[in-house]
Amino acid sequence: MRVEELDTPAVIVDRDLLESNIRSMSAYCAGHGIRLRPHTKTHKIPAIARMQVASGACGITVAKLGEAEVMAHAGLENILIAYPIIGPVKTERLARLAAECTITVALDSGIAAEGISHAMADVGSQVNVLVEFDVGLRRCGAQSVAAVVALARQIERLPGVCFQGILFYPAHIWDSPQQQASALGELSQKIQAVIAALRSASLDCAVVSGGSTPTARNSHLVRDLTEIRAGTYVFNDLNEASVGACKLADCALRVVVTVVSTAVEGRVIIDGGSKTFSGDRLLSGNHQHFGYVTERPDLKFVSMSEEHGHLDLECGARNLVVGDRLTIIPNHVCACVNLHDQIFYHRQGVVEGCWKVEGRGRIQ
Secondary structure (H helix, E strand, O other): OEHHHOOOOEEEEEHHHHHHHHHHHHHHHHHOOOEEOOEOOOOOOHHHHHHHHHOOOOOEEEOOHHHHHHHHHOOOOEEEEOOOOOOHHHHHHHHHHHOOOEEEEEEOOHHHHHHHHHHHHHHOOOEEEEEEEOOOOOOOOEOOHHHHHHHHHHHHHOOOEEEEEEEOOOOOOOOOHHHOHHHHHHHHHHHHHHHHHHHHOOOOOOEEEEOOOOOHHHHHHOOOOOEEOOOHHHOOOHHHHHHOOOOHHHOOEEEEEEEEEOOOOOEEEEOOOHHHHOOOOOOOOOOOOOEEEOOOOOOEEEEEOOOOEEEEOOOOOOOOOOOOEEEEEEOOHHHHHOOOOEEEEEEOOEEEEEEEOOOOOOOO
16 A cells, blocks of 8 residues: 555654654764653654664653553553652552553652652552753743752652652753754753752762753753653654754654645645644744645645644645645644554555554543
8 A cells, every 4th residue: 555545634654764763863862972761752652662762762751651551561661751640549550560660750849759659668669750850941840959959858768769860851942953052051050050959968860861852952062961852853843843953854754634625715625623633833933834735835724623624825826626635744743643543654655554552542
């Protein structure tokens, strides 16, 4: 079967590009002495996670405990859960998982640390802990150097948990890679202050975990960084291309759609809307549109309803007819993938198989 024969909408991945993206990021990290712990929330597919580990990744990152369970049951053995684990139901599951493989968790509160410690003590497991430090995103993370040190001290006193270091997420930085030096320099100073304070308190900071795909290839500008958790790089998307973190030609994942209506003058309707692409707007570039139409860049993906994608034709542009097929690079590939049960992979247009998105819906 060829890609052209797939029913639509269909998510497709160019396996040659996928493998190239994996090798390229692994080579960058190896060349700068930084470990790569890719965030698998982008693909949620154990087979791709295994490809990343085989290419040199030290382990993987997940967002939710349910994703960690999927990956562990598929044989992945070194997993960071970059999300606070709160409540006895989750901490009991975490303790069982930690008895099977190496688990690290990120947290920013004593309540989370104590809950995890109690669960670990009950079953005799141990989990590694990273204290999250907010470097500017204002989502999660301790708000001061003193708060990081105080929480690390608390963790050191608790059974079943082992303080390993700190975690941060520089997702507030959306400058182009050529313009990131200043922001990453400021971030580096913040991290240096935390490390110095931990050392002054006789606390070993063995792990400094950071990174994002937009900043990934400038990670060497952050002093003492030990690992990065870039995720989107595996597929890339319009956000990354628009900020200059990749080229459009590096986008391995695309959505194949069919034109289902041209009845409204100047508008083309495709069979993929917000339930196919997600409603995430572009975070970089012109901050407009919902995807890039590879065959027809003159078409502007201007809006969506649940099952309809709305494309506007520029004045004088050649119209399309019902039944035409288009291939679109989504704005945010992570959210797009999470809407689909399966992803088809191909080489040079020949479909070789499909992956089940095994981590889809594992939000608990």
